[in-house]
Amino acid sequence: MTKVLDLFGFDAITLPTRSIYIRPHLIDDQPLIRHELAHIAQIDRDGAFKFWPKIVFDYFWHGYQASPYEIEARKYESSSCMFHVKQ
Numbered sequence: 001m002t003k004v005l006d007l008f009g010f011d012a013i014t015l016p017t018r019s020i021y022i023r024p025h026l027i028d029d030q031p032l033i034r035h036e037l038a039h040i041a042q043i044d045r046d047g048a049f050k051f052w053p054k055i056v057f058d059y060f061w062h063g064y065q066a067s068p069y070e071i072e073a074r075k076y077e078s079s080s081c082m083f084h085v086k087q
């Protein structure tokens with residue numbers, strides 16, 4: 001999985017299986033965890049059949065930073081919620 005992260009230059013990724021993969025040295029990075037959990041919430045809200053095609057389309061059409069799902073997920077990075085990751 002690390003090779004996939006390297007390919008895209010990501011520190012973490014949410015997978016279609018509703019799983020999150022985070023680089024081991026970032027496992028306690030709360031903003032990063034909240035960002036990825038926001039993607040899980042987006043999947044639950046919009047459904048997988050909308051989320052996955054749209055986030056891939058937006059990645060190529062708008063770019064990563066300007067993707068609407070990414071913009072929304074970044075808003076949750078500064079939340080005060082704490083999460084513990086199961087390793």
Ligand SMILES: [Zn+2]
Pocket residue numbers: 035039069070073
């Ligand atoms: Zn994201």
